[in-house]
Amino acid sequence: MTTFIPSITLPYVVFSNPAASVLLPVAFGTAVGYGCRPADAHDTYLALKQPPLKPPAEVFGPVWTVLYGLTGYAAHRAVTAGLERASLPSTVRAAKHGATLYTIQLALNLAWMPLFFVAKRPIAATVDAACLLGINGYLAYLWGTVDEVAGWCMVPYVAWVGFATYLSAGAGYLNNWDLTGKKARNDD
Structure with missing residues (x-):
């Protein structure tokens, strides 16, 4: 079992307020997405050799927004119920x-895009994604013992993180774990 570490855990006031709990990860995810220069990330994504089943780049923003909101709701339910x-x-x-695990996984999740698209470190990004998968699988189980709905709310997130881990590892492998210089040419 993990431990509760107040100094690295989001404050209870975030979890106790449903709107704050849902909107915080959405806002942080949006900020990181825009901070990673979306046009550059999009160009890099298009330039990479990708594994089978890769979705169009336009899918990621809406999917992550919904999943961040869903995990925020799960956090609210589990922490307040508990x-x-x-x-x-x-x-x-x-x-x-x-609550501590949720905070750690949120930080890891927010680190993935800068690792992959800005630092161009696919190995570190894939390790990050694999850690996310393990933490969130356990978190879904743990929160399911506190509040069944919270546990089930984590299932789509765990599934998507599993898929994202596959995409990260596949893109890293297919590009020889080197993303330097990978950027689509602009046709304007």
């Missing part, structure tokens, strides 16, 4: 541990 309505100490511990 800390406000729980009568068992084990449920309170699970909610607190989950």
Whole structure:
């Protein structure tokens, strides 16, 4: 089991407010997306050799937005259920541990795009994605013990992170783990 680390965990006020809990990861994800120069990331994506089943670049923004919102909602449900309505100490511990894990996974998730598209480090990005997959699989289980709906809300996210890990590893492998100089030519 993990541990609750208050110094690295989002404040309870974020989890207790449904709007803040949902909008925070959406806002952070949007900020990172725009901070990574979307046009450059799009050009790099188009220039890479990609594994089978790669979706069009336009799919990622809407999918991540929905999934960030869904995980924020799961966080709200699990943490408030565990800390406000729980009568068992084990449920309170699970909610607190989950809040720390959620914060860690959010940071890892936000690090992936800069690692892959800005730093052009596909190995580090793929390790990041694999860690995300493991943490979120466990988080879905843990939060499912606190609030069943919260656990189920994490399932689409875990599935997409698994797919994203495949895409990251596939693109890294197909491009010899070297993304330097990978950018589509502009035809304007």
